[in-house]
Amino acid sequence: MMMRPVNAAIVYYSATGTVHALAQAAAEGAEKAGAHVRLRRVAELAAPEAINANPAWAQHLRDTADIAAATLDDLAWADAVLFGAPTRFGNPASQLRAFIDTTGPLWAQGGLAGKVYSAFTASNTAHGGQEATLLALGNTFYHWGGIIVPPGYTDPVQFQSGNPYGTSHVAGDGPPGEVALQAARYQARRVVDTAATLMAGRAA
Ligand SMILES: Cc1cc2nc3c(=O)[nH]c(=O)nc-3n(C[C@H](O)[C@H](O)[C@H](O)COP(=O)(O)O)c2cc1C
Numbered sequence: 001m002m003m004r005p006v007n008a009a010i011v012y013y014s015a016t017g018t019v020h021a022l023a024q025a026a027a028e029g030a031e032k033a034g035a036h037v038r039l040r041r042v043a044e045l046a047a048p049e050a051i052n053a054n055p056a057w058a059q060h061l062r063d064t065a066d067i068a069a070a071t072l073d074d075l076a077w078a079d080a081v082l083f084g085a086p087t088r089f090g091n092p093a094s095q096l097r098a099f100i101d102t103t104g105p106l107w108a109q110g111g112l113a114g115k116v117y118s119a120f121t122a123s124n125t126a127h128g129g130q131e132a133t134l135l136a137l138g139n140t141f142y143h144w145g146g147i148i149v150p151p152g153y154t155d156p157v158q159f160q161s162g163n164p165y166g167t168s169h170v171a172g173d174g175p176p177g178e179v180a181l182q183a184a185r186y187q188a189r190r191v192v193d194t195a196a197t198l199m200a201g202r203a204a
Contacts, residue, residue, distance in 0.1 A: 003203065006195045008035035008188065009074045012084035013042045013095040016056040018122040018171040019084045020064060022184045025176070026082050026120065026167070029185030033192035038077070040070035042099040070099055072106050080116035080149075080195040082188055083137055086171075087121050090129035091136050100140055113145035116195040118187055120167035122176075130168040149194045151187045158183065 008030040014020035020041070027039045044051070044061055051057050075081060083100075085092035106112055119137040123130050141148045152164045161167065161183035169180040176184075 003196070003199055006030075006033075006035040006079045006192045006199065007038075007077050008080045008082070008192055008195070009038045009040060009070075009078035010082045010084070010188070011040050011042060011070045011074065011096075011099070013086065013093045013099075014060065014064075014084070015046075015086060015093070016054070016171070017060045017063075018169055018176060019086050019120070020060065021176045022120050022122065022167055022169060022180065023082075023084045025181040025184035026084070026188040029188030030080075030082075030192050032185070033189040034196070035080070035188075035192045038074050039067060040074050041067045042070045042095050045095050045098055072103060075103065075115075076106060076111050078115060079199060080118075080191045082118050082120065082191060084120045085133065085137070087123035087129045087133040090132040092121070092133050103144075107144060110145075114198075115144075115146055116149050116191050116198065117141040117144070117146040118149050118151075118166060118191045120184060120187065122169045122171045124170070124172040126170050128170075130163060131165050134163075134165040134168070147194070147198070149191050151183065151190060154190065155186045157186050 012023040030037045085096035119134045121133045160179045167184040169176045
């Protein structure tokens with residue numbers, strides 16, 4: 001039987017481009033794994049004064065203005081969703097949380113259950129809370145009845161990138177390099193492959 005491709009949504013927030021780079025790599029990985037991909041940024045909610053006080057933030061917002069904003073339809077459409085957000089005081093950035101907090105109606109209809117979920121992040125320092133951020137997103141996936149698919153150490157790149165909870169990058173070291181980007185591509189591939197296996201099993 002011919003299965004339709006997996007629908008994969010990459011939903012992210014990024015102020016200065018680090019998580020955006022990981023999101024783009026995840027989109028590449030998902031596409032290469034055969035998925036239909038929607039790369040979506042959540043809406044920026046910070047005050048213009050705060051954004052304009054940081055030239056890198058203002059620049060990145062301008063540079064990504066043509067990326068579609070995430071909507072509930074993207075989650076309803078998706079078989080698999082990868083969420084990305086910078087670490088803010090050990091938690092996902094509030095812009096992503098604010099989007100997640102709009103999902104009540106979809107959740108109430110069971111529209112978020114049974115999908116595959118995974119997460120990625122960045123922080124300025126190595127011990128600045130990457131795992132905490134990824135686990136915090138996991139709390140939400142539990143509430144949704146999601147199937148959480150972490151990368152673990154299931155590919156050689158994971159022994160280089162070193163985070164089994166999800167792709168992460170230390171932004172203080174500069175933009176994500178090839179190892180982090182490859183880890184994001186791999187994580188997306190694993191998510192898409194798992195969603196495809198689930199779809200085939202459900203169809204059988
Ligand atoms: C309000 C705020 C809180 C932050 N909290 C943390 C933190 O707890 N740990 C850390 O290592 N970095 C922290 N950072 C740094 C961000 O995680 C970092 O700038 C971000 O990962 C870069 O991603 P982006 O380029 O996609 O915005 C914080 C930054 C801001 C603005």
